[in-house]
Amino acid sequence: MTLTSQKAKVHPCDSRRPKPEASSRSTVVDVKTAGQVDKPTKRRNLEREEIDTFSHVASGVLGRVRLVRTNLLPPAADGMTVGRFVFLRGDRIHDRSSTLLAHELVHVRQFAELGAVKFFMVYLGSYFSNLVRLRNHRQAYLAIPLEVEARREADEWKKRRAQDADAADDGSADGH
Numbered sequence: 001m002t003l004t005s006q007k008a009k010v011h012p013c014d015s016r017r018p019k020p021e022a023s024s025r026s027t028v029v030d031v032k033t034a035g036q037v038d039k040p041t042k043r044r045n046l047e048r049e050e051i052d053t054f055s056h057v058a059s060g061v062l063g064r065v066r067l068v069r070t071n072l073l074p075p076a077a078d079g080m081t082v083g084r085f086v087f088l089r090g091d092r093i094h095d096r097s098s099t100l101l102a103h104e105l106v107h108v109r110q111f112a113e114l115g116a117v118k119f120f121m122v123y124l125g126s127y128f129s130n131l132v133r134l135r136n137h138r139q140a141y142l143a144i145p146l147e148v149e150a151r152r153e154a155d156e157w158k159k160r161r162a163q164d165a166d167a168a169d170d171g172s173a174d175g176h
């Protein structure tokens, strides 16, 4: 964005002459950019590009999603969803195409479909009945149908994405 706007302002005839005005302007831009990088993102909505990327969940649902950076998660978890809020550990809030986020976004849709009360009832109900049956926390968690569905949809999304990337590579190879 910065490059394009600077390019547009420099006329070809002026390019050999030093331009103090242009260099001081670019310094200001650099300082601003550095300031933004230093300040970590705490909360954000999904960007338009991400709403297109995560096409396995309806855009109406994705438009309401709020990502929240936090380290207050169970030790084994890097992400957790409550309603439209997706809590992500550390720098994962910057990863715009992760399978983790694809998985959590399925949970956002499940919350929207079931409502929070029913989501927790179904989720915890399956967990505890699995725990009685399997006698193992991790296996009980993995067997929760809402988790099975989120894993399956995120995996399918990942496969489609890899196929699309392959197709795009083939396309550009043909073009050259």
Ligand SMILES: [Zn+2]
Pocket (backbone or CB within 6 Å): 103, 104, 107, 147, 150
């Ligand atoms: Zn999950």
